[in-house]
Amino acid sequence: MRGGWLVLILSGVVLLACPLPAVARERAEPVSRADHIAAQLRRDPVYVTDHAPRALPPDAAERIRAAVARLGVPAYVAVTPTVGLSTGRHDESLLPLLRDRLRRDGVYIVASPSSPGGEVRQYGGSRRLPLEDAWRAAENELAYDASTPERIELFVDIALSGRARERAENPPPRPKSEVRKALDADDAADRRAALIEWGVFGGGTALSGVPLLALLTFLRVRRGTRRPKGRQAAKQRQRPKKPAKGRR
Structure with missing residues (x-):
């Protein structure tokens, strides 16, 4: 009985001391994001996350x-x-990780689904494209909230235009985002409403002041007509009386 237990213990020690096979080690290691995306790109060269x-x-x-x-x-x-x-x-770039796993030449693009962030690089190939200038120009010419498909579509247009560096170095004024447009529209509506309110208030004040103005005008005119009579009576009272004739 003791011999059987001894054999089992020694067998366990031997198994623990031996290294695991390569296949078992690979299964034990978690799959990285680069591995996952590279596997998706082998099936379809365009991978779009489903988390956004x-x-x-x-x-x-x-x-x-x-x-x-x-x-x-x-x-x-x-x-x-x-x-x-x-x-x-x-600070690690995803592009070389994908290239290392795919081992295929071509243009590699990593783009954020919800922000202008992204990177582009070309590996191998005889036809070189101005990718970095085109990507920078596309970021400068689009609003901050432009969608990722819009950004990539404009990037391709600029890369094929022959003016990628010129457009990257001389960007036009950045268009307003949809949020900025909505805020500007709200501000304009508030200003119009304020003008209307002030107009109504001013018109109401003017209308309410008309009767008062008419009353003041009437009183002033009436006072002006009475004032000469009062002055004439005062002058007559102040004028000295002439002595009666025949009296000395």
Whole structure:
């Protein structure tokens, strides 16, 4: 009996001392975000996160796919939050991680679903595109709340325009966001309402002052007509009486 227990204990010690197989170790390690996105990009070169449905239009993936197809080179797009990457380092770029896992040449784009943040880079290929200038120009020419499909569509237009650097270095005035437009419209409505209120108040004041003005005018005119008679009576009282004739 003791020999059996001894065999079991020794067997457990041997198993603990031996390293786990590679397959078991891989299963034990959690899948990183880069691994997950790279696996999705192998199936479809445009990956759109499903964690931001309100920030993206329903046809976001279709619009992005149609836009990058015009570049004429392989393109891989990941629309995903750009904070907190797989390595745990916030300053780590996701682009080289995806390139390292896919090992495919082409244009790599990582874009945020709810903010202007993003990055673009080209790996390999004989046709070089002004991607960084085009991305910077697109960010400068769109409002802050422009959707990610709008940003990528404009980016592709600028990259193919032949004026990417010129537009990046000479940006036009940034359009107003929808929030800013709504606030400006509210301010304009408030100003119109204030003008109307002041107009009504001023008109009411003017109308209420008309009877008072008429009364004051009437009293003044009446006082003016009475004043000469009073003055004439006073003069007559002050005038000395002439002595009667024949009296000495």
